[in-house]
Amino acid sequence: MKKRRNLSGYFLFWRRLLQLGIVLLLVSPAAGFTFFRGNLISATLFGFPLHDPLATIDYFLAGKILLLSFLSGTFLVLVVYWIFGGRSFCSWICPYHLISEMFLPLHRFFRRPKPGFSSSQRYGFLGGFLLMSLILSVPVFESVSPVAAASQLFQSLAESGFSNQSVTDGTGLASILNVWFSGSGILLWFVLFLISIEVFVKPGWWCHGVCPVGTFYSLLGKISPLKITIKHNACDNCGECFKVCPVSQVLIAPVQGTANRVIDSICTQCGNCIDSCPTRALNFGFQFNRQENTDVISSH
Amino acid sequence: MDRRTFIKEGLPYSVAGIFAGLTIIGQADQSGNGFVLRPPGAKSEKHLRQHCVGCEQCIHACPYQAIRSDRRILSGNFGLPELVVRETPCYMCPDLPCINSCPTEALDHSLTDAFRISMGTAVLTDRGACLSLNGIRCEICYRVCPLIDKAIVLKKSPYRETGKHTVFEPVIKAESCTGCGICEYSCPLDQPAIQVLASQRADKSAHYKTLSEQG
Ligand code: SF4
Ligand code: SF4
Ligand code: SF4
Ligand code: SF4
Ligand code: SF4
Numbered sequence: 001m002k003k004r005r006n007l008s009g010y011f012l013f014w015r016r017l018l019q020l021g022i023v024l025l026l027v028s029p030a031a032g033f034t035f036f037r038g039n040l041i042s043a044t045l046f047g048f049p050l051h052d053p054l055a056t057i058d059y060f061l062a063g064k065i066l067l068l069s070f071l072s073g074t075f076l077v078l079v080v081y082w083i084f085g086g087r088s089f090c091s092w093i094c095p096y097h098l099i100s101e102m103f104l105p106l107h108r109f110f111r112r113p114k115p116g117f118s119s120s121q122r123y124g125f126l127g128g129f130l131l132m133s134l135i136l137s138v139p140v141f142e143s144v145s146p147v148a149a150a151s152q153l154f155q156s157l158a159e160s161g162f163s164n165q166s167v168t169d170g171t172g173l174a175s176i177l178n179v180w181f182s183g184s185g186i187l188l189w190f191v192l193f194l195i196s197i198e199v200f201v202k203p204g205w206w207c208h209g210v211c212p213v214g215t216f217y218s219l220l221g222k223i224s225p226l227k228i229t230i231k232h233n234a235c236d237n238c239g240e241c242f243k244v245c246p247v248s249q250v251l252i253a254p255v256q257g258t259a260n261r262v263i264d265s266i267c268t269q270c271g272n273c274i275d276s277c278p279t280r281a282l283n284f285g286f287q288f289n290r291q292e293n294t295d296v297i298s299s300h
Numbered sequence: 301m302d303r304r305t306f307i308k309e310g311l312p313y314s315v316a317g318i319f320a321g322l323t324i325i326g327q328a329d330q331s332g333n334g335f336v337l338r339p340p341g342a343k344s345e346k347h348l349r350q351h352c353v354g355c356e357q358c359i360h361a362c363p364y365q366a367i368r369s370d371r372r373i374l375s376g377n378f379g380l381p382e383l384v385v386r387e388t389p390c391y392m393c394p395d396l397p398c399i400n401s402c403p404t405e406a407l408d409h410s411l412t413d414a415f416r417i418s419m420g421t422a423v424l425t426d427r428g429a430c431l432s433l434n435g436i437r438c439e440i441c442y443r444v445c446p447l448i449d450k451a452i453v454l455k456k457s458p459y460r461e462t463g464k465h466t467v468f469e470p471v472i473k474a475e476s477c478t479g480c481g482i483c484e485y486s487c488p489l490d491q492p493a494i495q496v497l498a499s500q501r502a503d504k505s506a507h508y509k510t511l512s513e514q515g
Contacts, residue, residue, distance in 0.1 A: 029360035037360030142353045143379045
């Protein structure tokens, strides 16, 4: 009998650690630290400017402006996510994705089928948001972004925890209620609204079906060297990876043997599949020679 | 397409439509609602809305935590930075960390002199309640003003009720007032008698003069 042993949560551990670190980074200004300010739209870390590339495009379209000072901070972010496979932002950094993942057990409880995601819908939303910014001269996505809403939600929860200045009676519960029902409470309802769509309508609906940030990074992922690779002789088609992959459609080609890596860049580089694979057929792999991909997936 | 798939596929689009609708409503509501003060260097509501990406860097840069996010979702200004000076005024930092932290053109980077901030204009909105106008020498707003004797002066006049006292009326010079709100913050009344009105509402020529030239 073949010895079955998977990595049981190795990448998940590091991913949760980084996600937690990002949340701590986001709330650090509320705790009085000054090395970081901003959110995932645009931030300054140890004096280095960092700009979300999509926010940069959106701002240039809305502001009808080309700010050269933006480009270095945007370039840095682009390079990092290019190296790490594009949508690694989604599963390793994004605080909304983190909240959304926390509700995954509910999907299992409701026995929701694995959803499929159409790329034309995602490109439609990306284009639509950019077009709205251009026409309305307002960075539209940045003002409705759940990515920013989730980070501001963590920030305002932290503020109510760290300071009792904004609440009159200062007790913990009262300050939390204050956050929930006035002012920043709208963030909570907004995030919960999207989560409820994900729970009741379609798991991963926002992240993999709508979010223009995810779509942008998936486009970047198309040219990224980092991919999930598969050793076909090790894979015994058990289907474990399909169970844990948020966008399981991407695993069909590699598992069926028509590709030697996950080609579809909607893959979030989460590593769930690697963790779950009992035969360790899957792994992260850098591949700079893109010709090889196209040879193997000729039937794709 | 059956009803179920219709709801499933259509919901994302209706939500997107709602987002779009809110933005359009916000576009129409250019006047703003109430007195909303924007951080130093914000040129106008329209300009701020066009250029602010909601990154919160100005919010985190302010050492007094005077700036916060606008949370009025229906105003169309959701996420823009605002000040509520009755809670925390702007202390007019000489190095203007708020403007310097802004990565976009939302806050005017050519503004380098804190005394030239122009977020709004203080107006003695409740003359009936102001202690000074009632013959008591409060004058707190005058004392705390970073531009004392420039933005606020005391105008002396006989107190009609007694015929013996002098009234020291705080009078705001709109040209010099930065709208920092330290006066509004410091007014000891439950409802401040002096309030900063957003620049476009506290019409510097007409509205302000009619108020200060009464009585
Ligand atoms: S293929 Fe693997 S790494 Fe990519 S999203 Fe699915 S589980 Fe995550
Ligand atoms: S000048 Fe100073 S106190 Fe005033 S808003 Fe800017 S950072 Fe805050
Ligand atoms: S720093 Fe500038 S872009 Fe960022 S929230 Fe403040 S005003 Fe808006
Ligand atoms: S807002 Fe008040 S304290 Fe500030 S400059 Fe104007 S008059 Fe002075
Ligand atoms: S602080 Fe208030 S009550 Fe006192 S003089 Fe100024 S406006 Fe009047």
